[in-house]
Amino acid sequence: MHESRFGRGRRLLPPAGAAAAIAAVSLTAIPAAGAARHTSTARLTLAKARADVAAARKPMTKFTGPKTSPGPVPTGKSLVSIYSVPAPLPQRSAAGVAAAAKAVGWKSKVVFGNGNPPGWIAAINTAVTGGANAVVMSAGVPALMAPGIAKAKAAGAPFVDVFNIVKSPPPGLVAQVGPPERTEGYRLAEWIVQDTGGKGAQILAYNSPQFSDLQVALAGFRQGIKDAGPKYQIINTTLSPATDIGTAAGAQRMAALFRKYPQAKFIFTLSESWAGTFAQAVQATGRKDITGLGTDGDFFLPQIRSGAKFVEIGPDTSEYGWFAMDAILRAMNHKPQVKYDVPFRLLDNTNAKSTTGPAISNSYDYQSAWLKLWGVK
Numbered sequence: 001m002h003e004s005r006f007g008r009g010r011r012l013l014p015p016a017g018a019a020a021a022i023a024a025v026s027l028t029a030i031p032a033a034g035a036a037r038h039t040s041t042a043r044l045t046l047a048k049a050r051a052d053v054a055a056a057r058k059p060m061t062k063f064t065g066p067k068t069s070p071g072p073v074p075t076g077k078s079l080v081s082i083y084s085v086p087a088p089l090p091q092r093s094a095a096g097v098a099a100a101a102k103a104v105g106w107k108s109k110v111v112f113g114n115g116n117p118p119g120w121i122a123a124i125n126t127a128v129t130g131g132a133n134a135v136v137m138s139a140g141v142p143a144l145m146a147p148g149i150a151k152a153k154a155a156g157a158p159f160v161d162v163f164n165i166v167k168s169p170p171p172g173l174v175a176q177v178g179p180p181e182r183t184e185g186y187r188l189a190e191w192i193v194q195d196t197g198g199k200g201a202q203i204l205a206y207n208s209p210q211f212s213d214l215q216v217a218l219a220g221f222r223q224g225i226k227d228a229g230p231k232y233q234i235i236n237t238t239l240s241p242a243t244d245i246g247t248a249a250g251a252q253r254m255a256a257l258f259r260k261y262p263q264a265k266f267i268f269t270l271s272e273s274w275a276g277t278f279a280q281a282v283q284a285t286g287r288k289d290i291t292g293l294g295t296d297g298d299f300f301l302p303q304i305r306s307g308a309k310f311v312e313i314g315p316d317t318s319e320y321g322w323f324a325m326d327a328i329l330r331a332m333n334h335k336p337q338v339k340y341d342v343p344f345r346l347l348d349n350t351n352a353k354s355t356t357g358p359a360i361s362n363s364y365d366y367q368s369a370w371l372k373l374w375g376v377k
Contacts, residue, residue, distance in 0.1 A: 042229030046198035071333030080127035096321025124148030158331035175327035182220035189224025200231025251280035297360035
């Protein structure tokens with residue numbers, strides 16, 4: 001497998017120095033998918049792939065929030081919801097946070113973090129000095145927000161981060177909310193197995209060391225392809241910067257891969273954020289035989305319904321804010337935090353028309369379910 005240095009990213013950008021350091025790291029540290037396959041027996045069978053994909057395609061019809069109450073909802077509080085970059089995913093999540101706060105009678109405000117770590121910290125500091133009782137960041141890198149998180153902690157304002165979950169968060173980060181990215185990545189590998197009938201495939205993949213959540217998704221995808229056996233190979237993994245998203249430069253880079261590897265019929269784009277870039281590359285090359293796959297799902301469903309060969313898997317992003325609100329209530333009531341089960345769904349050309357709107361959405365009234373859990377009428 002070849003790992004290219006084109007560069008890549010999606011939700012959050014580290015400072016210029018950090019980005020340069022990432023770019024300088026040797027990519028040989030990332031194991032080549034397919035390079036270590038010494039067995040001929042596939043651990044991932046076609047039957048399992050078909051069953052798992054079929055289950056993932058089903059609508060999300062059940063509330064998966066915690067069973068235990070977070071305690072009483074305090075009155076007269078205020079919350080600031082910050083989104084890190086101007087993209088559908090963090091914007092929808094941030095709006096969900098504000099909607100949850102409003103539903104319990106709190107004042108809420110949605111703020112843009114200016115697309116970079118200094119802007120995130122400035123937004124946090126402004127929220128805290130302005131008297132916010134809680135802060136939620138959508139799509140921020142925890143380590144790069146540490147000073148702001150510390151300030152929120154000192155002011156007694158619980159801080160919750162959505163996406164980019166890390167194992168050792170900065171002190172003061174009371175909870176992290178995100179979907180099972182590794183499982184989602186694995187399911188997309190299974191989608192390829194079921195789509196090809198177990199006959200094998202050569203695959204392209206994107207990588208992004210900047211974003212911890214997408215690294216987890218990529219790891220799940222790699223594992224799924226490895227488990228599928230030697231007939232399935234990732235023949236190129238390319239780094240792609242966040243500036244590739246929806247831009248001519250990004251489309252050119254992806255199109256170059258499509259031209260270089262005509263035998264590849266699938267590309268794992270990490271996130272649906274690159275779906276627009278994928279569509280541009282398909283148009284530029286005429287490669288209507290290639291399918292894109294990515295986690296999340298916030299804007300591209302209309303194109304899938306119209307025939308775009310793209311597969312996405314993810315939660316209803318708007319509900320993220322309600323999970324975050326629950327974590328804030330637990331912190332304010334000095335209750336133990338819980339591990340959240342964020343539901344997800346796979347959408348492709350077989351079921352994209354079963355929903356309306358541009359984003360993956362739940363098929364149950366999650367707002368009423370959360371309010372019932374919180375004891376709010």
